[in-house]
Amino acid sequence: MSGSTTPTDLTALLPEELTEFMARLGQPGYRARQVFCWLHRGASFAGMSDLPRPLRDRLSQEARAGTLALVARQTAPDGATKLGLRAADGHLIETVLMPYARRTTVCVSSQIGCAYGCVFCATGQQGLTRSLSAGEIVEQVVRAQGLARPRRVSNVVFMGMGEPLANYDAVMRAVRLLNHPWGLRIAARHVALSTCGLPEEIRRLASEDLQVALAVSLHAGDDEVRSQLVPINRRHPIAEVVRAARDYARQTGRKVAFEYMVAAGLNDTPDQARRVAELLTGMPAMVNVIPQNPTGQGGEPDARAARAFAGLLRSHGLEVAVRRSRGGQILGACGQLSSQ
Numbered sequence: 001m002s003g004s005t006t007p008t009d010l011t012a013l014l015p016e017e018l019t020e021f022m023a024r025l026g027q028p029g030y031r032a033r034q035v036f037c038w039l040h041r042g043a044s045f046a047g048m049s050d051l052p053r054p055l056r057d058r059l060s061q062e063a064r065a066g067t068l069a070l071v072a073r074q075t076a077p078d079g080a081t082k083l084g085l086r087a088a089d090g091h092l093i094e095t096v097l098m099p100y101a102r103r104t105t106v107c108v109s110s111q112i113g114c115a116y117g118c119v120f121c122a123t124g125q126q127g128l129t130r131s132l133s134a135g136e137i138v139e140q141v142v143r144a145q146g147l148a149r150p151r152r153v154s155n156v157v158f159m160g161m162g163e164p165l166a167n168y169d170a171v172m173r174a175v176r177l178l179n180h181p182w183g184l185r186i187a188a189r190h191v192a193l194s195t196c197g198l199p200e201e202i203r204r205l206a207s208e209d210l211q212v213a214l215a216v217s218l219h220a221g222d223d224e225v226r227s228q229l230v231p232i233n234r235r236h237p238i239a240e241v242v243r244a245a246r247d248y249a250r251q252t253g254r255k256v257a258f259e260y261m262v263a264a265g266l267n268d269t270p271d272q273a274r275r276v277a278e279l280l281t282g283m284p285a286m287v288n289v290i291p292q293n294p295t296g297q298g299g300e301p302d303a304r305a306a307r308a309f310a311g312l313l314r315s316h317g318l319e320v321a322v323r324r325s326r327g328g329q330i331l332g333a334c335g336q337l338s339s340q
Contacts, residue, residue: 009064011039011142012135014173015182025058033182039065040138040183042146066139068093073147080327082337083143087112087136091129094161094337095140097148098326103190105155106144108137109337110171111162116196117231118217120261120292122338123161131162134173141178141186156186159194159215161337165201175210188212194259196232199244206251215288216245218258220267221275229263238279246283255284261292261335264305270312277316286319293325293335 010018019032031051038048045051045059059065071092072084085093096107114121115128145153156178158164164171171193178186192213195202205214218238220226226233233241245256258280262268276287291306306322313320325334 007062007064009067009133009135010035010059011064011066011138012133012173012177014176015180021063025055025062027055031055035059036180036182040142040177042066042142066135066142068136068139068143070143076327078326081144081147082327083140083147085140085143087132093132093136093140095144096160096327096337097144097153099148099151103154104148104151105157106141106153107157107160108140109160109162110137110158110164110167114162115166116163118196118335119229119231120263121335123335126338128162131167131170134170134177137170137174138177141184145184153184153186155190155192157192157194157215159192159334163196163198164193165195165198165205168201168204172208172210175212179210192257196230197236197238197241197244198232199236199240202241202244202248206248211252211254213254213257214245214248215257215259216241217261218276218279218287219261219263221272221279225267225272229261229267242279245285249284255286258285258287259290260287260309261290262302262306262309263292264302268305268309268312273309273312273316276313277318280318286321287313288321288323289313290323290334291325 013021015032015036018036019029022031034050045056045065048056067088068085070083071086073081075081079099081097083095085095087093091112093109093112095109098105098107109132111131112129113126114123116124118124141153141156158171175188175191178184179188189211192215194215194217196217217230219229223233223237226238249256289306289310291303310320310322
């Protein structure tokens, strides 16, 4: 708020909140739309050329047009670009821009670190530092859009650092900001939220008036194996998570994606494929099979194991896709992001 110790990051404000902020500065309502549009183009206050100079100066003194600083940028041979963004408190956020033939996707982070400790994930192994604000989430997409031009960012996946549903309110606010017609206009159906399996939050998400896609990190067909890979399974067993996903599909009418990272020799057996099929029978679902990416500096994912397991799943009648990891050469692929 104006006059507060910490200047307000206007990137985090919904249009009605920005309208109230501008009214407190004695500005007419249309100024809020002008500022919102500029913020979502990545402009500084000084660059908001259709605002009066005195207003730009006052905004610079009393507010912030984003809080992240670009400190690193790496592009992999496959075209994926990883951005290192420094938050105001000094912590690093990693974001990945991925151009495809028919879409441009940004993989955003929702937390700095993660509390859930999935064994194949570099973020999970570093522990949780803090959650990101809605403004910090939105600004990742704004920065990526600046680099993507003339292409337009069409898709956003919350599959970067952190557990999105553990930062629920900020993530929902960010989705609404990204979706707004004054800004980047990213359709909610082109936004995917990935979760390691938080049943109450999955059901809460189903009640939102948003057609976002849900992706559940499954990674096994039984509790014994899944608990080795995804420790939260000890608190929320696999059957509980799948029940919540079924409820989501029933309430929203949307197909649920189940992410399945293949750890060769552990979760890619015929028995695991059979168990996965039994879990998902009768629900609108697809399984995204992901070769395990190394979280250190070397090694290649075992694509053959992933393809073989995908074949086992298809033999049980499941809809399956093998995901091609992008950005592995720069530690920007699934499971490789880290703020360290």
